[in-house]
Amino acid sequence: MAERDVNPMLKTALELGPVLGFFVAYLWLKDHVFTIGGTEYEGFIVVTAGFIPVLLASMGVLWYLTGHLSRMQIMTAVLVVVFGGLSVWLNDERFFKMKPTLIYFLFGGLLAFGLARGQSYLRTVMEGLMPLEQEGWMILTKRVMLFFFALGIANELVWRFLSTETWVYFKTFGLSAALFAFFMLQGKLFARYSIDEDAS
Structure with missing residues (x-):
């Protein structure tokens, strides 16, 4: 399927936005500890938990607009879900x-x-x-x-x-x-x- 044209600025924002969002959120919450369900989570873990759905949503919008995702983007998303999920699940x-x-x-x-x-x-x-x-x-x-x-x-x-x-x-x-x-x-x-x- 041919990739559809999309505004380059919007495409760049969708590709880099989640990463920059992770960076800003980490700087904001890095010194905080959150107690959820009786378990303490440092800011890094909480930011990671938020990064996963944001990345998937961004990639979903990118796919909807362009009709295409590269193999590298798909593999990256899979690894983010797997290893980000493990970090959150195991609090590590x-x-x-x-x-x-x-x-x-x-x-x-x-x-x-x-x-x-x-x-x-x-x-x-x-x-x-x-x-x-x-x-x-x-x-x-x-x-x-x-x-x-x-x-x-x-x-x-x-x-x-x-x-x-x-x-x-x-x-x-x-x-x-x-x-x-x-x-x-x-x-x-x-x-x-x-x-x-x-x-x-």
């Missing part, structure tokens, strides 16, 4: 903090599996955005695979050895900045292997 923030690690290792592993078969699964997802020659896709896929594994390791180090607040800043801004910087640094590869669609 570690499960939610593990989620980015699993996401990056999962997608890095899928790219590695494709490369072992001589294929670029990244091309399947992004070809419409960046028309590249096959060799360019293979090089980019290898780089993205290694980058995803590096992000997964970085997330593990941050949540295990630094404070929860540091992890929230890292999750909200650090990972996004790293992704942006990574693709900006691929400019030479894009220039060398890009396909002139008009010429072709």
Whole structure:
């Protein structure tokens, strides 16, 4: 099914809004403890519990407007529900903090599996955005695979050895900045292997 056009600002708000909302809510409630059903929950757990339905609602609206959700968005939502739900159910923030690690290792592993078969699964997802020659896709896929594994390791180090607040800043801004910087640094590869669609 073809993706329907939607206002870019609205689409961006639906994609980033829940994450920024989580960040703001955490800063607001991080020092609070809530007693619910006789059990004490720290602010992080309460914010996580609120983040899950907000993310699902945002993705539902995005799907309604565009008629499309990427595999990455769907998988991310599944992992948020599973590991966010475990954090809330078991009152243990570690499960939610593990989620980015699993996401990056999962997608890095899928790219590695494709490369072992001589294929670029990244091309399947992004070809419409960046028309590249096959060799360019293979090089980019290898780089993205290694980058995803590096992000997964970085997330593990941050949540295990630094404070929860540091992890929230890292999750909200650090990972996004790293992704942006990574693709900006691929400019030479894009220039060398890009396909002139008009010429072709």
